[in-house]
Amino acid sequence: MKYIAVFCGSSSGNGGEFIEQATSLGEIIARKGYGLVYGGAHVGLMGAVADGVLSQGGEVIGVIPEFLKKKELEHKSITKIHVVETMHDRKALMNELSDAVIALPGGYGTLEELFEMLTWSQLALHKKAIGILNVNGYYDPLIEMSEKMIEKGFLKEEYRKLLIVESKVDNLLDKMHKFEPLKNDKWFEVK
Template sequence: MNYISVFCGSSSGNEDIFIKQATILGQTIAQQGYGIVYGGARVGLMGAVADGALSQGGEVIGVIPGFLQKKELEHKNLTRLHIVETMHQRKALMNELSDGVIALPGGYGTMEELFEMLTWAQLAIHKKPIGLLNIDGFYDPLIMMSQRMMEKGFLKEEYKSLLIEANTSELLLDRMNTFIPLKNEKWFEPANH
């Protein structure tokens, strides 16, 4: 991995631990020599990740749609800022620029970004490690839900393993570095005729 896309909330949440851990993630990514690709905002967990990396001399690339830039949410001190037209273009460019993905706590937008990356991995569109920083058990219900999907036959065990989970930045990056992509290129099993 050279660059890691970070998906997270544009709000800070209602507990200090979220901002603190987002800052630590940015610092840790930079200290380990990776660049960050993220949504380009200066607010919420997004801003904390960027500020953490920048405080350690890290490279931070923002990708922001013009309509959000116009609302003055863009971070002014980034290494580089790409301005796109749509949320879809933002996600596509973030994927193109990165070699791995990490999701922190967030709302619907973060979930949508995480699940699209997981779906693309399941379909072998990419082979990047996808990490989940499970701050203070935030993602425990999601992990339980993926187990439920597997138990009920909607998710194969090998696809459940596409989601790499840890509760500290260092452990998550360690696990992502040892990720071995799935060898099975076929998503659908052949039909029995």
């Protein structure tokens, strides 16, 4: 892993623990020698993770759609900014520029980004480690839903390994570094 894409909220959430964990994630990413690829904004958890990386002298690459840049959400202090046309272009470029993915807490957009990366992994379109930093159990209901998908036959058991879940940054990054992609590139089997 060289660059880690982080998907997260453009808001701070309720309570300071979300900002603290986003900042800590950024600091540790930089201290471990990784670069950050993220959505390019200066607000919310997005701004906190970028500021965490920058505080440790790390590299931060932002990818922001033009319409958000016009709303003055662009982080002006990052290493490099890519301005794209659409939200889809943003995801595609973030995927292209990164070697791994982490989701912090966020809303619909964060979930959509996370699920697209998981789907692409399931379809063997990439072989990146995908992690969730599960701050204060934020993602527990999502993990329960994934278990229900397996139980009800909508998700294969083997795909559970595509998502690495940890509540501590160091543990998450260590597991992601050791991640081994699924050997079976076949998406489904005809029975």
